Amino acid sequence: MSLVELKRVTKRFGANVVLREVDLRVEKGEIIAIIGRSGSGKSTLLRCINGLEPVQGGEVWCDGVAVHDPKSDLRALRARVGIVFQSFNLFPHLTVARNVMLGPTIVKGMAADDAEKLAHEALRRVGLEEKIGAWADELSGGQQQRVAIARALAMSPTIMLFDEITSALDPELVGEVLLVLEAMARDGMTMLLVTHEMNFARRVANRVVFMHQGKVWEEGPAKEFFAAPRTEELRSFLSSVLH
Amino acid sequence: MIRELSLTDVEYLLLAMRWTIALTALALAGGGTIGLIVAACGASGRMLPRYLARGYVGLVQGIPLLVWLFLFYFGLSIFGYNLPPWVAATLGFSVYAGAFLGEIWRGALLSIPKTQWEAGRSIGLTFIEQLRHVIIPQAIRVAIPPTVGFTVQLVKNTSLAAVIGFVELTREGQLTTAATYQPFAVYLIVAALYFCVCYSLSRYAGALERSRRVAR
Numbered sequence: 001m002s003l004v005e006l007k008r009v010t011k012r013f014g015a016n017v018v019l020r021e022v023d024l025r026v027e028k029g030e031i032i033a034i035i036g037r038s039g040s041g042k043s044t045l046l047r048c049i050n051g052l053e054p055v056q057g058g059e060v061w062c063d064g065v066a067v068h069d070p071k072s073d074l075r076a077l078r079a080r081v082g083i084v085f086q087s088f089n090l091f092p093h094l095t096v097a098r099n100v101m102l103g104p105t106i107v108k109g110m111a112a113d114d115a116e117k118l119a120h121e122a123l124r125r126v127g128l129e130e131k132i133g134a135w136a137d138e139l140s141g142g143q144q145q146r147v148a149i150a151r152a153l154a155m156s157p158t159i160m161l162f163d164e165i166t167s168a169l170d171p172e173l174v175g176e177v178l179l180v181l182e183a184m185a186r187d188g189m190t191m192l193l194v195t196h197e198m199n200f201a202r203r204v205a206n207r208v209v210f211m212h213q214g215k216v217w218e219e220g221p222a223k224e225f226f227a228a229p230r231t232e233e234l235r236s237f238l239s240s241v242l243h
Numbered sequence: 244m245i246r247e248l249s250l251t252d253v254e255y256l257l258l259a260m261r262w263t264i265a266l267t268a269l270a271l272a273g274g275g276t277i278g279l280i281v282a283a284c285g286a287s288g289r290m291l292p293r294y295l296a297r298g299y300v301g302l303v304q305g306i307p308l309l310v311w312l313f314l315f316y317f318g319l320s321i322f323g324y325n326l327p328p329w330v331a332a333t334l335g336f337s338v339y340a341g342a343f344l345g346e347i348w349r350g351a352l353l354s355i356p357k358t359q360w361e362a363g364r365s366i367g368l369t370f371i372e373q374l375r376h377v378i379i380p381q382a383i384r385v386a387i388p389p390t391v392g393f394t395v396q397l398v399k400n401t402s403l404a405a406v407i408g409f410v411e412l413t414r415e416g417q418l419t420t421a422a423t424y425q426p427f428a429v430y431l432i433v434a435a436l437y438f439c440v441c442y443s444l445s446r447y448a449g450a451l452e453r454s455r456r457v458a459r
Contacts, residue, residue: 050365052361052364052365075367075368078364078366078367079366082365085361087358089358089361089362090362091362091363091381092381093380093381102366102368102376103366103367106368106372106376107366107367107372151366152365152366155366
């Protein structure tokens with residue numbers, strides 16, 4: 001079975017249908033970029049994978065857990081599915097170290113000094129070990145986002161979900177975050193990224209998924225995908241973002 | 244017989260101040276307990292607890308505090324419950340403080356962005372763990388200044404307990420005035436004592452407000 005499998009997933013907010021019978025498979029080690037216009041359902045798709053959004057139809061399987069089933073233990077699943085948000089969502093009342101340590105100590109019951117070692121390790125991976133004692137609001141946006149990545153990494157996730165994580169950053173801060181992602185990609189992490197960074201998607205992703213009107217409109221290997229779009233909708237989307 | 248205002252009277256006023264503070268503390272304990280329940284119900288996602296909390300707050304805020312005190316002191320005695328003034332006052336002030344603290348704390352809980360709950364949920368925290376480690380520590384920082392502000396109101400409002408015969412600072416002031424016939428001097432002292440407590444509390448609230456770190 002694939003690491004993530006979506007079968008005819010339908011998601012509605014009231015009368016508004018956001019996902020229409022979406023099918024998607026993600027294999028272990030794959031890096032998938034999800035692109036599309038705002039409102040195309042790409043962020044919602046990502047949030048359905050760890051059950052942050054319940055689905056109204058179809059099946060969502062993630063790491064062997066039936067996410068669509070209300071009886072499933074999503075808490076255990078979320079401990080192994082990392083997610084990073086557009087607006088960082090760090091805990092402002094905790095230091096950087098405690099932000100990273102919270103999951104390991106509370107969810108995994110890890111001892112404080114082990115968790116602290118882990119926090120050092122996770123922060124080293126995002127290049128911010130020296131900020132371990134800082135408060136979130138003392139950091140730049142790019143640094144906060146890297147701490148958010150470290151917070152997710154500290155849980156040793158089997159897959160990482162990234163929801164437009166560079167969209168809220170000043171342009172000069174985007175690069176440092178993308179470098180962290182590239183390093184994670186080299187380490188073999190399975191990654192799903194909703195992104196507007198087309199060059200990054202082309203360079204790093206194995207596969208690109210284009211969402212349109214709540215459907216997976218077109219998908220394919222990154223190289224061909226950008227070079228030879230098959231649908232008119234993708235062609236027009238690419239021409240509007242690639243300038 | 245009318246006597247001179249002496250240092251002993253000032254001493255008695257100071258001693259009566261203890262009862263003002265004691266009543267405030269009792270009201271905070273009782274009202275805090277009610278307030279926690281009201282806040283939890285009011286911030287809950289379920290309809291019934293939310294309506295109950297809203298109903299309670301509406302009822303309490305729609306009736307004057309003085310009337311609540313009369314209800315507990317004179318009202319209950321009709322049914323054979325002759326409560327001592329301090330018990331009636333504690334009940335009345337607890338009911339009153341519960342509604343206001345409940346509203347303050349409900350607002351504090353709701354002021355923490357939904358994304359903070361989500362971030363907690365995403366690393367695998369349960370609902371209770373999200374509350375305990377993520378939401379409440381931030382909500383407390385939001386809630387402390389208005390809670391202290393309300394406490395200042397409470398200190399002043401405990402003077403109403405004088406009318407059901409609870410001898411706190413104001414009642415002691417009345418008694419001293421009756422004995423010395425020096426209302427201006429006596430109430431000036433009473434006013435100064437209230438001011439000392441309330442002003443320091445306000446300053447404290449201000450200091451707390453400047454030192455909070457929460458999600459925006």
